[in-house]
Amino acid sequence: MSQSVGTLRQQVTGDLYAEVQTFYAQQMRRVDALDIEGFADTFTDDGEVVHAGGQRQSGRVEMIAGMRANLPRYQDIAVRHWFGHLLIEADPQDEDTVRVSYYTLVTQTDREGKVSFQPTFTVDDVLVRRDGRLLTRSRVIHRDSPAAPAAS
Amino acid sequence: MSQSVGTLRQQVTGDLYAEVQTFYAQQMRRVDALDIEGFADTFTDDGEVVHAGGQRQSGRVEMIAGMRANLPRYQDIAVRHWFGHLLIEADPQDEDTVRVSYYTLVTQTDREGKVSFQPTFTVDDVLVRRDGRLLTRSRVIHRDSPAAPAAS
Amino acid sequence: MSQSVGTLRQQVTGDLYAEVQTFYAQQMRRVDALDIEGFADTFTDDGEVVHAGGQRQSGRVEMIAGMRANLPRYQDIAVRHWFGHLLIEADPQDEDTVRVSYYTLVTQTDREGKVSFQPTFTVDDVLVRRDGRLLTRSRVIHRDSPAAPAAS
Known part of the structure; x- marks a missing residue:
């Protein structure tokens, strides 16, 4: 892994x-507002999500159905997704394709204001730019597990 | 809400x-250091804060008095404000006015190192640039509450 | 402290x-993966870390030894470091030296998915750019403690 620091083929620009x-x-904001259709609209038509448990959702219809089935568990809590440490790499062959990896922490606040936490995840996305706006084409969600230190 | 993705009138620049x-x-850093005057100095003279409970503070004098009254509750804890998912939009009519929305999570660490959390909030700010530096002109703080999923 | 807002000698660019x-x-990503050598490679050869307790590690060899000694405590947990509120200032005399201050929050997720938190810290780094890549030359880690409000 050592080689990769500073050797991203293309440094991400501020823009x-x-x-x-x-x-x-x-x-x-859409997923946290339980705006399921609005959230699905941020994916390409053939967008795909692979959940940490291995479940795969392909296309907006499956995505919407899956989220609808999960709605009951969010009935009395305010959910917020927090991101950290984005790694962003534009495809050198296609500037409208961007690979992104990031950490996520999810808070759930109940009506009394008590905050609880889901386990942390690391997510790998492929974004594409269509008519000037980004969309998610694929998302793979990894549940963080204890690391095995490299032998030396 | 769907229309808004990618249709911000003006894409925020990296700068x-x-x-x-x-x-x-x-x-x-100032609010977390309980530097009340320093914090108030990051607002315009007529700066205004509307708290989640509806309380409104107008101008630096009111702001400073309100924070002073709250000091006792921070006596033995280290407070840190964490921000997430900033949405930044420069006013197309006036490049020195910037609207920002963001998530906040507040940690409180006691002397033994135990971390506790306040409920999460979403904040809407209007910033203005005066003599080359940004100041907050208005801040509206919303306590996050369970979302009502859109009917379909 | 009031003077400093907006008077950074040089505004940080988006890039x-x-x-x-x-x-x-x-x-x-390297420290969270317990990739000790990979982590040490993100420091200069003479890189130095001063821990919150005052312990000082100078150079990669000491750094690696120190991290190795700490490995057992990470055996069954997934560690993630979260950063907030970076203040970045390029040295006006040397554009390849960058001073950075930031907040850190560290999550530890056990095999059952339970998340716990270390106390929060504030970190002061000096980064240097060598052959186009950044490296940490020095890091001073401060444990956050209750603030003493300024007398007025």
Whole structure:
């Protein structure tokens, strides 16, 4: 892994960094508002999500159905997704394709104001730019597990 | 809400993104240090804060008095404000006015190192640039509450 | 402290902001993966870390030994470092030296998914750019403690 620091083929620009962060700020406001259709609209038509448990949702219809089934568990809590440590890499062959990896922490606040936490995850996304706006084409969600230190 | 993704009238630039983030990094260091006057100095003279409970503070004098009254509750804890998912939009009519929305999570660490959390909030700010530096002109703080999923 | 808002000698650019954030995203992925050698490679040869307790590690060899000694406590938990409120200032005399201050929150998730928190810290780094890549030359870690409000 050592080789990778500073050797990203293309340094992310400030503009792309801000564009990607803004995209996620908008996408997460929708998911946190339980705006399922609005959230699905931030994916391409053939967008795909692979959940940490291995379950795969392909296309907006499946995505919407899956989220609808999960709604009851959010009935009395305010959910917020927090991101950290984005790694953003534009495809050198296609500037409208962007690979992003990030940490997520999810808070759940109940009506009394008590905050609880879901386990942390690391997510790998492929974003594409269509008509000037970013969309998620694929998302793979990894549940963080204890690391095995490298032998030396 | 669907229309808004990617249709911000003006894409935030990397430079503005960094400027706004830096402003909040400075402002939050002051509030977390209980530097009340220093914090008030990051607002315009007529700056206004509307708290989640509806209480409104107008101008630096009211702001300082309100914070002073709250000091006792911070006596033995280290407070830190964490921000997430900034949405930044420069006013197309006036490049020195910037609207920002963001998530906040507040940690309180006691002397033994135990961390507790306040409920999460979403904040809407209007910033203005005066003599090259940003100041908060208005802040509206919303306590996050369970979302009502859109009917379909 | 009031004078400092907006009077950073040099406003951070979007490109530098993204470069620094990307550096930390890479560095923290290594520490969170317990990739000790990879983490040490993100420091200069004479890199130095001063821990919150006052312990000082100078150079990669000491750093690696110190981290190795701490490995047992991470055996069954997934550690993630979260950063907030970066203040980034390029040295006006030397554009390849960058001072950064930031907040950190560390989550530890056990195998059952239970998340616990270390106390929060504030960190002061000096980064240097060598052959186009950033490295940490020095890091001073401060444990956050209750603030003493300024007398007025």
